[in-house]
Amino acid sequence: MTYSQNRQTIRLQHYDYTNHSYYFITICCINRLHLFGYVIDNQMILNDCGKIAHDTWLYNQNKRQNIQLHNFIIMPNHIHAIIEIKEQLTNIHQDKFISQSNTIGSIIRGYKSSVSSQLKHIFNHSVWQKNYYEHIIRNEQSYQMISEYISNNPALWEQDRFYGA
Numbered sequence: 678m679t680y681s682q683n684r685q686t687i688r689l690q691h692y693d694y695t696n697h698s699y700y701f702i703t704i705c706c707i708n709r710l711h712l713f714g715y716v717i718d719n720q721m722i723l724n725d726c727g728k729i730a731h732d733t734w735l736y737n738q739n740k741r742q743n744i745q746l747h748n749f750i751i752m753p754n755h756i757h758a759i760i761e762i763k764e765q766l767t768n769i770h771q772d773k774f775i776s777q778s779n780t781i782g783s784i785i786r787g788y789k790s791s792v793s794s795q796l797k798h799i800f801n802h803s804v805w806q807k808n809y810y811e812h813i814i815r816n817e818q819s820y821q822m823i824s825e826y827i828s829n830n831p832a833l834w835e836q837d838r839f840y841g842a
Contacts (some may be wrong), residue, residue: 699747699814700781701823702758704789705806709839711753712804719832726796726804727751733792734758740787743779748824750831755839757827759814760784785809 706712713727723731731751737760738746749758762781793803814820834840 699761701812703810704756706754707806709754713751713753716831716834721831729795730792748827750827
């Protein structure tokens with residue numbers, strides 16, 4: 678059995694990822710390589726690849742009407758972000774199938790694909806690990822803690838579990 682056949686989903690089985698909600702997202706670079714820049718004096722300094730990752734994340738706001746981007750940071754080998762799905766935008770067809778293009782998964786897939794496509798002249802493969810980490814933010818206290826964590830990530834970089842990766 679190959680690794681990809683043995684992977685289990687980390688998504689909640691019966692949760693509708695198109696519903697209005699806030700999500701804390703972490704997406705890691707392949708092999709946790711430091712591709713996007715450096716932390717110097719507790720500040721994240723983006724290189725050209727990091728600027729592409731940053732600008733592409735912001736482009737999501739223009740591309741998708743149903744999302745609001747909140748606090749985020751591009752780190753040397755990952756991105757942390759809070760994303761809000763504001764409303765459910767579904768396309769119900771005659772056969773009652775619902776479009777999945779507005780789920781958190783499709784938003785992340787689109788982002789990862791776009792960044793990798795823009796960087797294909799540098800890398801011959803995706804710059805991202807398979808999958809991503811997502812946490813549904815359920816209350817204001819959790820939102821505030823996560824937002825502070827994102828803001829403070831560069832200052833705490835040397836203690837970050839992704840630092841030595």
